[in-house]
Amino acid sequence: MALSQQRQEKSKQNRLIETELTHHYLVADKVMQLFQPSSSSASTEAKMNVQTDNLVGDFLSSINTNSDINFNALVETFTDSEVPIYPANFDSYLEYLANNVVNHSINTSSPRFIGHMTSALPCFVRSLAKLMTAMNQNVVKIETAKAFSPYERQALAMMHRLVYNFADEFYTQHVQNNQSTLGILVSGGTAANIIALWCARNKSLYAKNSFAGVEKAGLAAALDYYGYQGAVVIGSELMHYSFDKAADLLGIGTHGLIKIPTNGNNQVDLSALRQAVADCQSKNLHIIAIVGVAGTTDSGNIDSLLDIADIAEAANVHFHVDAAWGGPLIFSEQHRQKLAGIERADSVTIDGHKQLYLPMGIGMVFMREPQLASAIEKNASYTMRKDSFDLGKRALEGSRPGMALFLHAGLHIIGLKGYEFLIDAGIEKTQYMAARINAMPEFELLSEPDINLLLYRYIPQSFRELAVKKQLTESDNQQINIFNECLQKAQRQAGRSFISRTTKTITYLDKEISVTALRAVIANPLTTQDDIDAVLNDQIEIALELSSSDSLEVNQSQ
Amino acid sequence: MALSQQRQEKSKQNRLIETELTHHYLVADKVMQLFQPSSSSASTEAKMNVQTDNLVGDFLSSINTNSDINFNALVETFTDSEVPIYPANFDSYLEYLANNVVNHSINTSSPRFIGHMTSALPCFVRSLAKLMTAMNQNVVKIETAKAFSPYERQALAMMHRLVYNFADEFYTQHVQNNQSTLGILVSGGTAANIIALWCARNKSLYAKNSFAGVEKAGLAAALDYYGYQGAVVIGSELMHYSFDKAADLLGIGTHGLIKIPTNGNNQVDLSALRQAVADCQSKNLHIIAIVGVAGTTDSGNIDSLLDIADIAEAANVHFHVDAAWGGPLIFSEQHRQKLAGIERADSVTIDGHKQLYLPMGIGMVFMREPQLASAIEKNASYTMRKDSFDLGKRALEGSRPGMALFLHAGLHIIGLKGYEFLIDAGIEKTQYMAARINAMPEFELLSEPDINLLLYRYIPQSFRELAVKKQLTESDNQQINIFNECLQKAQRQAGRSFISRTTKTITYLDKEISVTALRAVIANPLTTQDDIDAVLNDQIEIALELSSSDSLEVNQSQ
Structure with missing residues (x-):
């Protein structure tokens, strides 16, 4: 290589190194700015x-529930799999978010989004x-959650008291007793149900x-020692599908989850339950x-908890x-x-992100007996020592956020x-909707609501007379099913x-x-009777369009 | 009862009913205000x-890491267990929060809080x-997370690519393929580890x-069918204590979690590992x-992953x-x-709330083989049908928040x-701290840091000469232990x-x-060398105070 060429190469290399260094300092600078406490970068964060x-x-x-973008087209916008090399500005990322993610997200707080257990939240x-994110407490141990540990225990004790209503002395003794567990805050109802069965399994074996x-x-x-089959x-x-997960996880196997038929009101059939218990015992x-x-x-629908309590007892x-x-x-x-008998349960799951109107990520399991959760206690040398106040010692999760803030605030x-x-x-609004459905020839109510969920279906014009007369054939019902899908x-x-x-199994003509x-x-407080009417009218309108269109193609992919 | 008395009673009753009604309307009003969308109650929410x-x-x-309130005194402020009857104003609740909770919380972002895996977060x-809470997406299914489902898949694919670095075609094929799972976003590393072993158990049996x-x-x-003992x-x-939880949960039992000794560098002893594998097989x-x-x-410390990969293979x-x-x-x-060999793992756990500087509640498990997670798939009639895009079908959790927002934004x-x-x-800062500790007579470094964690201890004045000469007796070490606690x-x-x-087991004089x-x-970006010096000097100062005080009472309760 000629000298001049070598020099050129060298100088190019130097420039590269320089650019690399400049980039390095620019990156360092940009990243460090993101971490400055808010007082020193107040304007950045305020913006x-x-x-x-x-x-x-x-x-x-x-007011709309979602954009009408085609799902496959939306998916195509999220296919790049390489991490960007250099930091993006917040502004441009937020703009990207607004256009690609927020715009095509589900407006779960819309008063006309009344199909899932997610609704508007209090402001x-x-x-x-x-505040919770800024505080960044880790509730696994008091060393990262000093006030939050007893604060969470208090909120859980309040809920426990509503469920079990024990005497004052009980709560005085247990609310802040580090050997007692009145409840465990988890990420959701699934984890809560798993923990409940985990405790039950470990305590009984x-x-x-x-x-x-x-x-x-x-x-x-364990089965061997105790002589069980x-x-x-x-x-x-x-039962919710989380019990399938629990049965699988806990080594019981989903075949070990015995599912008892329900009565016309979707409640467990008590005599079948009694029989199943006797069968298992035998x-x-x-x-x-x-x-x-x-x-x-x-x-x-709610099972007859008092009767189940008797059977379990x-x-x-x-x-x-x-x-x-x-x-x-x-x-x-x-x-x-309607919940009578719940106070006799050994454990109870309640979700905060459902009818307590709190953000996603708040499941709770409550225990009648404050020592039950000791059946799943784990300790470690660097934390959660046996006699500590650390909430992580009796939990499925380890590190977790201070979600108790929402629960305590909500209460x-x-x-x-x-x-x-x-x-x-x-x-009340659900009863209104049921009455409307009963009054409209376009719809058929599939069962009287116990609380605030409602099952019904649309009956296309040509089937209405037969439907009223209860003369739909199996094939009619299949066609109606496809139409409703x-x-x-x-x-x-x-x-x-x-x-x-x-999908619901019903008895039709025996x-x-x-x-x-x-x-x-119907859980969204913003949903009015007008909204309910609007949702039903929207369905009638769409149904008419569907009926007049040539084909009824069911997209099976979702 | 005299008529006048009856009238009085009646009027008292009416007043009570009236008050009750007034209260009812006041409550309804107050609660409904909390739910109004922000445009119609902009001023309330802005305040x-x-x-x-x-x-x-x-x-x-x-800059302080926490208030010096006595923990037992703090706990006493959280003993009331009755849910307040009427709604409180946000103002007064926030004031309560500030004084009782926030004031006594741990400042995990303090540059001098360098003792746990929780640190400052980017603003x-x-x-x-x-935004995440406002959007209230439920990522269990696309009907409550339309854009968020593919958005989360993209962020996980980016991480997967960093770990496994497969070819472009692999990612083109799998990133948004609803039958492939490159990773699962969960509430934390514990759930991630549990899912990994759950998949492994189900796939192998x-x-x-x-x-x-x-x-x-x-x-x-399963053990019976396959003829295993x-x-x-x-x-x-x-191993982290989450593996104890996993072994317990999965029905293996914690005795089935075989713990292999480590070498002087806290890495698994490879020949002992090989021996254990052979023992189990035999x-x-x-x-x-x-x-x-x-x-x-x-x-x-990081195990020798390449060697373990060989052994596992x-x-x-x-x-x-x-x-x-x-x-x-x-x-x-x-x-x-240092991670060489990780790309040969069948599954990998990484936490977002640790060294990705994201909020609590972001665990991830990645799978080398995109079909592995089908081993834990569950379906339900109302959601997560087999061919759906719903992320909840392969997960431990059910309903969960859109935490992918933080991951995607961070990347x-x-x-x-x-x-x-x-x-x-x-x-780099950890190496600085190790050098400082080595240079100071007050401290003893207990092992050279691999990355950014450091173990050391304080040696009280009277033991220093013996410590340097490696002549500490067992009783000396016990006294030093108590002092450090x-x-x-x-x-x-x-x-x-x-x-x-x-607590660490070390070899001392054989x-x-x-x-x-x-x-x-040392993970907090705000921590400087000065902060590290300040933390060490704080310890020296406190140690001197302790040495001069009469008694060294160890509070065993925490």
Whole structure:
């Protein structure tokens, strides 16, 4: 290589190194600016806040439930898989977000989005979300959550008291006793249900004599030691799918999740339940728990908890109530009796992000017996020592955020009477919707609502007479099913209003048939009778369009 | 009862009913105001924002790590267990929060809080926390997370690509393919580790001929069918305690978690690992997975992943890497080779809320094989149908928040080079701290740092000569342990700076002894060399005070 060429190469290399260095310092500078505490970079953060608040305002003020972008087209915008090399500006990222993500997100707070268990939230949770993130407490241990640990315990104790209503002395003794666990805050109802069954399994297959217990020795050894042929969990066929996850995870196997038929009102059939318990006992199968459902996911029905409590008590089996949805009825004087028997449950799941109107990520499991959760306790040398106050020692999760902020705030800023109002209003509006459906020839109500969920279907014109006379054939019903599936998808795609769908087995002319049902969940406080009418009218309009179009193609991909 | 009395009673009753009604309307009014979309109640929410932002600013601008309130006194302020009846004003609740909770929370972003894996966060996450909460997407299904589902998949694919670096075609094929799972976003590293072992267990004990597989038939039946004597997971004795939880949950039992001794550098002893694998095979124990640790919780050391990959491959066993802490070293050209072998793992855990500087609640598990997670798939009639795009069908959790917002934003606003800078800077500062400790007679470094965690201890004056000469007796070491425990607690209580502590087994004069170690985690970008000096000087000062005080009472309760 000629000298001049070498020099050129060298100089090019130097320039590259220089550029590299400049980039390095620019990157370092840019990143460090992001971390400066807010007082020293107040203007940067204030600007971010204003921009984000504008975006939030725009998003929340829409009445539509979603944009009508085609889902496959949307997906195509998220295919790049390389991490960008250099830091982007917040402004440009936020603009990207607004156009590509926020614009095509679901407006779960729309008063006409009444198809899932997600609705509008009170405004204070938005301010508090920022506070929680800014505080960045890690509730796994007091060294990263000094005030938050007892603060969370207090909020959980308040909920426990609503469920179990023990005497003052009980709460005085246990609320802040680090050897007691009244409840565990988790990321959702699924984790709550898993923890409940985990405790039940470990407590019932405990260490004894030479046997170290299921926790240490495992399930196969436990069944062997105790002489059981297998282990099961028993509950209604309408149990949430989280119990399938729990049965799988816990080593029981989903076949060990015994699903009992339900009556016409979607409640577990009590005699079938009694029979199943007797069968398991005679087959020498260990019953880990009997599950009562307080608010089925499909239609909100509540099992007869008092009767299940009796059955569980007689069999000396852990009684768990999944009240993820229905639990907050305890706030209502008028509707609380629907949960009668919940106070006899050994464990109860309630979700904060459902009918407590709190952000996603708040599941709770409550324990009647404050020592139950010791069955799953774990310790480590660097944290969560046995006698510590660290909440992480009895938990499925490790590090976790201070979500108790929302729960504690909700209990105070909405209060008992506030929650009562919300619960009562939702049920009242559901009764209105049921009455409207019954009055409209276009629809058929599939079962009377227990609380604030509703199943119904659209009956195309040509089937209405037969439907009224109860003379639909199996093939008629299949056609109606296809129509309702198309209707639900078309309504979702149009984005003006939203109702979900499910599959329900009903008895029709003494035969069990599978019916595609439209499913309404009326929890949004902003939903008015007018909105309900609008959603039903939207469906009628779409149905007419569908009927007049040539083909009814069902997109099977979603 | 006299008529006048009756009238009085009646009128009193009417008044009560009236008051009750007034209260009812007041409550309804107050609650409904909280739910109005921000445009119609802009001023209310704007006021909340300003008040909250002020509180956030105050909190973040403090340099102290925490208030010096006595923990028991603090706990006493959270003993009331009754839900307030009427809604409180946001103002008064925020004031309560400020005085009772925020004031006594841990300033995890203080540059002198260098004792846990929680540190300062970039400011954009605070704005985005509000956006995420406002959007209230539920990522379990596309009907409540239309754009968020492919958006989350994209962010996970970017991380997957950093770990596995497959060819373009691989990502083109799988990024948005609803039958492929490159990663699962969960609430934390514990859930991520549990999911990894859950997949490994279900995949290895699969359905075959008449056997339905462990998922359906349970663990006892699976071991029976395949003729195994038991099931185990093997890894270093320094595995995170989440593996104890996983072993317990999955029905293996914690005794089935085989913990292999480590070498002087806290890495799993490879020949002992090989021996354990051979032992299990000869005992006909089913090895569900071999775990490699990439960043031990105590001291950040990384197992020799390449060697473990070889061992796992030879044994045909699932290889999982817990890189919850150390994973982000993949962003650093300089340090990436410490993770060599991670690309051969069948599954990898990485936490977003650790070294990606994102809020609590972001765990991730990545899968080499995009179909692995089908081993845990669950479906339901109302959602997550088999061919759907719903992310909830392969997950431990059900409903969950759109935390992908933070991950996606971090990858763009910090970028590859930004994360590289953060990782490199943390390791550099740790080397500075190690050098300072080595240079100061007051301290003893307990092991050379691999990355950015550091174990050391304080040596009281009277032991220093013996310590240097390596002549400390067992009783000397015990006294030094007690001193270090007191020192750590006193430092924490004073609240000017923070270092955590752990228990470490070291070889001292050919004997294994248990040592109380001070543990530094240097991840906060705001921490300077001056801060590190200040933390060490704070310890020296506190140690001198302790030495001069009459008694060294160790409070065993925390």
